[in-house]
Amino acid sequence: MSKSTLVSTTVNGDAVEFACPTDESLMTALRDRVGLTGVKEGCGTGDCGACSISLDGRLVCSCIVLGVEAEGRTIETVEGLSQNGDLHPLQQNFIDHAALQCGICTPGFLVAAKALLDRNPNPNESEIRYALAGNLCRCTGYDKIVRAVQATAKDMRKKGRS
Amino acid sequence: MAHDNSYVDKKFNVVGTRFNRPDGIDKVTGKARYGADASAPGQLVGKVLRSPHAHAQILKINTSKAEKLQGVKSVITFQDLPDLTGGDQGMADILENCMARGRALYDGHAVAAVAAVDEQTAAKALKLIDVKYKKLPHVTDVDEAMLPTAPVIHDRIFTRGVEPKPTKPSNISSRTEMGNGDVDAGFAQADVIIEHSFKTEQTHQGYIEPHACLASVNPDGTSELWVTTQGHFVFRNVCAGLLGLDIAKLKVTSSEIGGGFGGKTHVWVEPIALALSRKANRPVKMVMSRDEVFRATGPTSSTSIDVKLGAKKNGQITAAVAELRYQGGAFPGNWAMLACMTAFACYDIKNNKSIGWDVLVNRPKVAAYRAPSAPMAAFAVESAMDMLAKELRMKAIDVRLKNVAREGTLAPYGPTYGPIGIEDTLKAVKAHPHMRAKLKPNQGRGVACGFWFNIGGQTSTDLNIGVDGTVNLAVGTVDVGGSRSSLAMIAAEELGIDYEDVKANIADTTSLGHNDMTEGSRGTFSSGMATIYAAREAIEVLKQRAAITWGIPVEDVAWEAGHAVATGKGHGNLPKLSLREIAAKSGRTGGPIAGHNEVTADGAGMGFASHICDVEVDPETGRSTIVRYTVVQDAGKAINPDYVEGQFQGGATQGIGWALNEEYIYGADGRLQNPGFLDYRIPVCSDLPFIDTKILEIPNPSHPYGVRGVGETSIVPPLAAVANAIANAAGVRMGHAPMSPPRVLAALDAMENAG
Numbered sequence: 001m002s003k004s005t006l007v008s009t010t011v012n013g014d015a016v017e018f019a020c021p022t023d024e025s026l027m028t029a030l031r032d033r034v035g036l037t038g039v040k041e042g043c044g045t046g047d048c049g050a051c052s053i054s055l056d057g058r059l060v061c062s063c064i065v066l067g068v069e070a071e072g073r074t075i076e077t078v079e080g081l082s083q084n085g086d087l088h089p090l091q092q093n094f095i096d097h098a099a100l101q102c103g104i105c106t107p108g109f110l111v112a113a114k115a116l117l118d119r120n121p122n123p124n125e126s127e128i129r130y131a132l133a134g135n136l137c138r139c140t141g142y143d144k145i146v147r148a149v150q151a152t153a154k155d156m157r158k159k160g161r162s
Numbered sequence: 163m164a165h166d167n168s169y170v171d172k173k174f175n176v177v178g179t180r181f182n183r184p185d186g187i188d189k190v191t192g193k194a195r196y197g198a199d200a201s202a203p204g205q206l207v208g209k210v211l212r213s214p215h216a217h218a219q220i221l222k223i224n225t226s227k228a229e230k231l232q233g234v235k236s237v238i239t240f241q242d243l244p245d246l247t248g249g250d251q252g253m254a255d256i257l258e259n260c261m262a263r264g265r266a267l268y269d270g271h272a273v274a275a276v277a278a279v280d281e282q283t284a285a286k287a288l289k290l291i292d293v294k295y296k297k298l299p300h301v302t303d304v305d306e307a308m309l310p311t312a313p314v315i316h317d318r319i320f321t322r323g324v325e326p327k328p329t330k331p332s333n334i335s336s337r338t339e340m341g342n343g344d345v346d347a348g349f350a351q352a353d354v355i356i357e358h359s360f361k362t363e364q365t366h367q368g369y370i371e372p373h374a375c376l377a378s379v380n381p382d383g384t385s386e387l388w389v390t391t392q393g394h395f396v397f398r399n400v401c402a403g404l405l406g407l408d409i410a411k412l413k414v415t416s417s418e419i420g421g422g423f424g425g426k427t428h429v430w431v432e433p434i435a436l437a438l439s440r441k442a443n444r445p446v447k448m449v450m451s452r453d454e455v456f457r458a459t460g461p462t463s464s465t466s467i468d469v470k471l472g473a474k475k476n477g478q479i480t481a482a483v484a485e486l487r488y489q490g491g492a493f494p495g496n497w498a499m500l501a502c503m504t505a506f507a508c509y510d511i512k513n514n515k516s517i518g519w520d521v522l523v524n525r526p527k528v529a530a531y532r533a534p535s536a537p538m539a540a541f542a543v544e545s546a547m548d549m550l551a552k553e554l555r556m557k558a559i560d561v562r563l564k565n566v567a568r569e570g571t572l573a574p575y576g577p578t579y580g581p582i583g584i585e586d587t588l589k590a591v592k593a594h595p596h597m598r599a600k601l602k603p604n605q606g607r608g609v610a611c612g613f614w615f616n617i618g619g620q621t622s623t624d625l626n627i628g629v630d631g632t633v634n635l636a637v638g639t640v641d642v643g644g645s646r647s648s649l650a651m652i653a654a655e656e657l658g659i660d661y662e663d664v665k666a667n668i669a670d671t672t673s674l675g676h677n678d679m680t681e682g683s684r685g686t687f688s689s690g691m692a693t694i695y696a697a698r699e700a701i702e703v704l705k706q707r708a709a710i711t712w713g714i715p716v717e718d719v720a721w722e723a724g725h726a727v728a729t730g731k732g733h734g735n736l737p738k739l740s741l742r743e744i745a746a747k748s749g750r751t752g753g754p755i756a757g758h759n760e761v762t763a764d765g766a767g768m769g770f771a772s773h774i775c776d777v778e779v780d781p782e783t784g785r786s787t788i789v790r791y792t793v794v795q796d797a798g799k800a801i802n803p804d805y806v807e808g809q810f811q812g813g814a815t816q817g818i819g820w821a822l823n824e825e826y827i828y829g830a831d832g833r834l835q836n837p838g839f840l841d842y843r844i845p846v847c848s849d850l851p852f853i854d855t856k857i858l859e860i861p862n863p864s865h866p867y868g869v870r871g872v873g874e875t876s877i878v879p880p881l882a883a884v885a886n887a888i889a890n891a892a893g894v895r896m897g898h899a900p901m902s903p904p905r906v907l908a909a910l911d912a913m914e915n916a917g
């Protein structure tokens with residue numbers, strides 16, 4: 001067994017410590033050591049976006065970040081999206097718009113879409129498509145995913161105004 | 163109990179409406195557990211050593227160093243998987259594909275495997291296994307593999323379907339011929355003849371979830387397998403057969419499945435995981451890397467196809483011939499045969515002939531990919547249809563309508579069609595506003611048709627009513643695209659209760675009778691049929707219980723809108739009993755209330771579609787962009803329209819990826835050069851417009867609700883729809899898919915040079 005390093009992070013608002021070998025990806029550490037299997041592995045090479053997380057507010061593929069690089073940093077995963085027992089509007093709209101079939105890509109899309117809406121609450125279709133271009137979905141043809149994000153942006157803007 | 167499967171026209175309450183899926187919340191919160199998301203106490207990590215050669219003899223495998231590494235708990239080679247197949251060549255092929263037996267047949271073929279305490283140790287152990295190879299000549303191209311000079315992959319293979327029987331082995335495993343009429347006479351009547359050759363490259367299903375499983379075998383043979391699969395019952399039977407386990411003692415649970423499209427109908431690492439676990443007496447988890455998924459699971463065939471069409475001036479096709487060469491990887495398949503069955507299925511052509519050649523090459527064993535074999539044949543035939551239309555100076559859609567198959571048409575593969583939807587899809591296309599929308603410079607529009615069967619098969623379903631009147635529906639067909647919600651809707655419809663009161667689950671192999679794979683668009687079709695019958699049996703029980711409660715003969719009880727109603731003379735004033743009321747009393751009226759059904763569903767309906775594609779071709783780069791796309795398909799009856807649309811859109815997108823980018827690229831060394839999502843490029847969100855859909859409903863006469871399979875046909879037309887659009891946009895006829903920028907640019911240059 002290779003030697004492990006202790007890593008202290010904040011994950012979905014909680015202080016979390018884990019020990020992992022220095023060559024282990026953050027994706028594997030989150031899945032196997034922290035138990036957050038909502039972080040999905042589709043490729044392990046940064047090409048599919050299934051492992052998308054937010055690291056200090058930045059959208060990253062956790063499979064090409066090392067676990068030890070997370071030291072002292074703040075991580076958000078799909079598991080942290082719903083708050084106080086309520087689904088995040090993105091989660092609800094993904095269900096309502098049938099934006100998932102198999103659902104393996106869904107956690108990554110939700111995290112990526114949230115990152116988009118956080119910085120641009122009113123994206124047009126092409127901004128949505130480019131913001132999600134790093135996430136592969138093989139089931140849906142993206143149609144209903146884009147619609148779910150459009151609907152969420154609209155809902156959240158309405159709510160923001162009221 | 164015998165059940166009538168004929169279609170009955172009726173008004174639905176639940177079916178055909180839009181409901182959220184029961185697994186939605188788990189999937190948007192990260193709670194859903196897929197193949198790689200399970201773990202067991204003391205579990206090991208399994209990894210596979212794979213051949214770096216396209217074709218090589220394995221002279222020696224030395225595993226002793228790996229075995230001695232601290233943390234390694236088991237190492238296996240083919241010797242740990244003795245051949246128990248007893249002359250069943252199909253099973254022997256599966257076994258050999260799971261682990262090479264003396265010869266590596268393709269780049270990525272498994273050679274040995276280890277299980278160790280963690281990933282790092284397992285990876286280290288693989289490096290310590292010493293394999294001595296002797297490279298052998300290889301062939302990866304389908305046409306080259308058919309040459310008499312090609313290296314022969316299996317000397318046991320003599321072409322089937324040719325007379326006299328060949329005396330020498332070859333890579334051609336079989337020749338198939340089918341069709342109707344006399345094609346020579348048909349061509350003699352033709353005013354115009356079109357002949358063209360086509361090639362399509364190998365593509366992969368590209369499901370985002372890699373194969374993954376968790377296996378545990380006890381010394382007494384009781385075992386468990388958690389696995390991402392399209393058919394856990396079939397996996398159970400195959401794995402039990404390969405490992406010599408008792409079927410009843412191997413419990414297989416299907417995880418949530420992160421996409422399959424046919425690729426998860428075959429076992430790859432599962433028998434290896436079981437063998438590693440058996441040797442170590444510890445649970446073993448295996449997750450394939452993306453590289454392994456590309457190199458060593460089952461992509462679809464690459465092909466080479468010739469088409470010849472003859473027609474009268476009025477557009478009537480007098481004869482059609484296709485010769486279809488499909489490679490199935492390093493083991494024999496029947497992919498060309500399927501191609502023969504589908505090639506001309508959209509048309510009523512009196513004289514037609516399809517000749518199929520199934521060919522072996524040094525590539526991974528081909529598996530089904532959504533409407534397997536049909537997209538390539540449609541690429542060739544539907545491209546040729548447009549070429550014919552051009553020659554005849556007719557509209558492409560009118561040539562199709564002139565020759566379209568109808569009820570009563572003799573299908574090229576034998577049966578006479580019942581009511582089918584191809585003509586309606588073409589008419590809907592013709593009337594669609596998309597067809598009249600203005601095109602910009604460098605843009606072109608293409609239309610193409612497609613056909614796929616749908617299969618029935620063995621299905622077993624249980625329906626159990628709880629004391630509070632809510633219902634558990636246990637089905638055995640894996641939910642690959644939202645079928646749990648469709649099946650719950652069907653149960654609610656039959657019982658006359660709310661959708662929310664039914665919970666559909668996928669049962670493990672110890673809890674239900676055998677179910678075939680979810681393939682051939684059968685999930686909702688056949689489990690739907692079994693659900694209808696199981697619900698009807700439960701209704702019989704509910705009626706009996708009401709009769710007991712009332713003390714009247716059961717003949718005097720009817721079931722209406724979720725209630726038992728007394729109908730006979732003198733019972734008029736008995737208040738009706740709801741399902742909930744009957745369920746609450748079930749303990750006192752005879753015990754739990756349930757319905758079961760085991761069926762081999764027949765009468766699956768044919769699925770037809772027509773697509774419209776607008777493409778813009780950049781003359782500088784040869785890059786083609788899809789600017790608008792419309793799918794029109796007959797669903798028979800759309801149980802849950804949201805998910806039917808989703809199937810149409812997803813299939814069309816896969817077809818577009820195949821048309822424009824996706825391909826396996828093999829080097830001269832026979833090794834796959836692009837086994838990753840960076841170089842094997844599937845469509846991304848920014849590549850596409852919204853995919854418009856139109857669902858037609860021409861009921862399938864052999865299903866109580868008129869359902870046809872909807873999952874597959876949508877991948878069939880896009881290759882040709884895109885090719886026809888490119889031809890209309892840029893004036894070049896692309897005969898080689900994918901029509902990637904370099905290929906289109908080369909065609910544009912050739913056209914320019916030809917002046």
Ligand code: FES
Pocket residue numbers: 027040041042043044045046047048049050051052061062063064
């Ligand atoms: S798993 Fe990280 S990008 Fe694919």
Ligand code: FES
Pocket residue numbers: 099100101102103104105106136137138139140370420421
């Ligand atoms: S829903 Fe299956 S990959 Fe996106």
